[in-house]
Amino acid sequence: MKTKPESIQPGAGEQFEYSYKAEITNVFPLTRMEKLYQIQLVDAKERAEFIFQPGQFVMLELPGLGEAPFSISSSPLRRGDLELCIRAVGNMTRFLDRVGRGAMVGISGPFGTHFPVEKMEGEDILLIAGGLGIAPLRSPILTILEQRSRYGRVDIIYGARRPSELLFGYEYAMWRRFDVGLEIIVDHEEPGWQGPVGLITEILRARIGAGSADALRQRTSAIVCGPPVMFRFVCDLLVQAGVPVEKIFVSLERRMHCGRGKCCRCNIGSTYTCLEGPVFDYWSVLNLKEAI
Numbered sequence: 001m002k003t004k005p006e007s008i009q010p011g012a013g014e015q016f017e018y019s020y021k022a023e024i025t026n027v028f029p030l031t032r033m034e035k036l037y038q039i040q041l042v043d044a045k046e047r048a049e050f051i052f053q054p055g056q057f058v059m060l061e062l063p064g065l066g067e068a069p070f071s072i073s074s075s076p077l078r079r080g081d082l083e084l085c086i087r088a089v090g091n092m093t094r095f096l097d098r099v100g101r102g103a104m105v106g107i108s109g110p111f112g113t114h115f116p117v118e119k120m121e122g123e124d125i126l127l128i129a130g131g132l133g134i135a136p137l138r139s140p141i142l143t144i145l146e147q148r149s150r151y152g153r154v155d156i157i158y159g160a161r162r163p164s165e166l167l168f169g170y171e172y173a174m175w176r177r178f179d180v181g182l183e184i185i186v187d188h189e190e191p192g193w194q195g196p197v198g199l200i201t202e203i204l205r206a207r208i209g210a211g212s213a214d215a216l217r218q219r220t221s222a223i224v225c226g227p228p229v230m231f232r233f234v235c236d237l238l239v240q241a242g243v244p245v246e247k248i249f250v251s252l253e254r255r256m257h258c259g260r261g262k263c264c265r266c267n268i269g270s271t272y273t274c275l276e277g278p279v280f281d282y283w284s285v286l287n288l289k290e291a292i
Contacts (some may be wrong), residue, residue: 019061020046020107025081027100031165033087034132035097036073039107047080053114054139055251055279060084061106065092071253071278073135073141074112082107083136087168113279115140115249120221124153126207126243128234130200130226131160134167136251136278137225145178152219155181155207159200159226162186163193174180183207201233208241221247228252235282237279248282 026038037058041047052058052072061067069091074083088097117140125144127135144151156175160166163186176182183203185196196203220243224234231250240250279287 003255019059020050022105022107024099024103024105030085030166033089034135034167035088037086037096038057038081039084039105041107042104050082050110052076052082052110052236053145054117055136056110056112057108057136057278058084058107058111058254059175059177061108062092062096063104063106065095066101067106067108068092069111069253069283071136071139071251073138075139075146077143077146083169085138086133087132094172115223115279116253120144121147121150122152122219124155124220125151126155126157126220126222126238128157128200128222129159129228130230131165131225132167133226133230133251134158135225136253136280137223138168139266140223141175141240145175145180148178153181154179157184157203157207158187159185159187161201161241162188163190163195167182174273200230201237203235204237208237222249224248224250231285235285239282245283245286246281249279250282250285251278252280252285253278 007092021042022039023042024037025040028038030036030037041050053076055071057069057071059067060070070084070086072079072082073085086093086096088288111253127137127141127144141156144154148154158166166186172182174183183196185198185200185203186193187197187199189197222235222238222243224231224238233246235250239245
């Protein structure tokens with residue numbers, strides 16, 4: 001019988017009810033539907049003590065409207081504030097879409113498991129995102145870039161449906177300046193787009209084809225964020241290339257709703273994504289029926 005390899009345990013299942021009073025200090029439009037919200041805890045002492053890890057999430061509360069979980073998009077090394085990339089799709093997020101600087105909100109957390117970037121030091125890193133999956137992936141990206149000398153080769157592969165839906169385009173040049181390979185592909189072409197059109201797996205095949213299976217097996221870790229349908233194809237390619245399943249990490253944050261294990265909408269069998277995730281290694285995902 002196979003035994004589960006060492007995985008991500010710190011923080012799993014932990015939920016703290018303490019809520020911080022916070023202020024929206026800046027709002028940056030990213031696309032027609034997404035905005036980046038910069039949020040700062042009001043109390044200076046709480047700001048200094050607020051610590052999170054890449055891949056974790058917070059509960060954002062709008063007084064009178066309720067709360068919802070959102071992955072943190074900023075680097076944990078930048079203390080004092082946090083950034084959330086939010087798509088306006090429901091009642092709460094559509095109301096938030098009309099909110100500007102100075103609005104007061106509640107923040108609870110941080111919650112959940114995280115991407116173990118500290119254990120990846122010295123290794124080559126593959127960061128793969130599809131669509132809105134770049135939002136939770138941005139936190140480990142920034143964390144790795146701020147400590148770039150601790151890692152080997154770093155490649156970011158990002159796919160979206162259309163060029164107009166690409167997020168954080170203003171940062172791409174900065175990412176490349178840190179000796180990072182950045183490949184972007186879209187499903188559908190738009191006027192002015194000069195990049196590749198196709199599936200994200202096409203870019204991935206070219207990247208893993210550049211190295212031997214032994215090299216990938218020995219020194220590569222991968223982080224994958226995006227729609228669940230993408231996980232199977234991307235992760236299976238990585239496994240076929242020699243990346244161990246326990247060194248492939250995925251975020252199932254898209255399955256979360258209440259964020260507290262009460263609504264039962266994120267459960268996969270007896271596993272609750274918001275309580276035991278949202279970050280899992282691929283070995284765990286393969287053993288969670290209907291996870292992807």
